[in-house]
Amino acid sequence: xxxxTQMEGPVTLSEEAFLTINCTYTATGYPSLFWYVQYPxxxxxxxxxxxxxDDKGSNKGFEATYRKExxxxxxxKGSVQVSDSAVxxxxxxxxxxxxxxxxxxxxxxxxxx
Amino acid sequence: xxxxxxxxxxxxxxxxxxxxLRCSSQSGHNTVSWYQQALxxxxxxxxxxxxxxxxxxxxxxxxxxxxxxxxxSSELNVNALELDDSALYLCASSLRDSxxxxxxxxxxxxxxx
Numbered sequence: 001x002x003x004x005t006q007m008e009g010p011v012t013l014s015e016e017a018f019l020t021i022n023c024t025y026t027a028t029g030y031p032s033l034f035w036y037v038q039y040p041x042x043x044x045x046x047x048x049x050x051x052x053x054d055d056k057g058s059n060k061g062f063e064a065t066y067r068k069e070x071x072x073x074x075x076x077k078g079s080v081q082v083s084d085s086a087v088x089x090x091x092x093x094x095x096x097x098x099x100x101x102x103x104x105x106x107x108x109x110x111x112x113x
Numbered sequence: 114x115x116x117x118x119x120x121x122x123x124x125x126x127x128x129x130x131x132x133x134l135r136c137s138s139q140s141g142h143n144t145v146s147w148y149q150q151a152l153x154x155x156x157x158x159x160x161x162x163x164x165x166x167x168x169x170x171x172x173x174x175x176x177x178x179x180x181x182x183x184x185x186s187s188e189l190n191v192n193a194l195e196l197d198d199s200a201l202y203l204c205a206s207s208l209r210d211s212x213x214x215x216x217x218x219x220x221x222x223x224x225x226x
Contacts, residue, residue, distance in 0.1 A: 004155075034214075036217075041219075042219055043117075043203055043217040043218050043219040043220050044156070044203065044205075044217040045217070046214060046215075046216070049214065089155050089156075091155075099144065099146070099161065099169075099207060099209070099210075099215070100146065100158040100161060100169055100171070101146075101148075101156070101158065101205075101215060102158070103148075103155030103156050103157075104155050105153075105154055105155045106153075106154070106155050
């Protein structure tokens, strides 16, 4: 079945460091891909999305490009801030039937000042 | 526009009991999905409701059931609670065929003792 694999965390960075969180997926067809962020004690917030190959999603300085050839959707940010500390989830939307999301296990990011 | 709300925020139940969790969709959304998020894991799809009917179900036993009401609010019912049901339960609303963009509530933390 469809699945998402994220790099294991936790990830600890200093402020202004470069961030990459790897995400690969297995799916039939061409799913839509998402990054969600979960701040402590809160629900999930959509960070960015891409709906077809070579699309680049971006928001708040974060970017991810839908790479069909490598089945990847890696999250990047050039300069992280303390306020970016959260858990990041990569997800895909299955094709056909319900619009369910399949999530990776999440990567916890801590940014130190 | 009002976001997705869930109640209660926290709940403690005893093994074998039954529980009902509630969710109010974001205004204008006609689809509700429920997810279970165990500690340190990504959310797992339980089921989805569209126009008051179940529209897809994940790998959860029948003691997990739901309802969607004409105003698109929803309930998740769990019978015969087990210790492993302890988790954060997330409700997400969306507009059908919205390319998978789902908006999440803050969740209900269920503890089964």
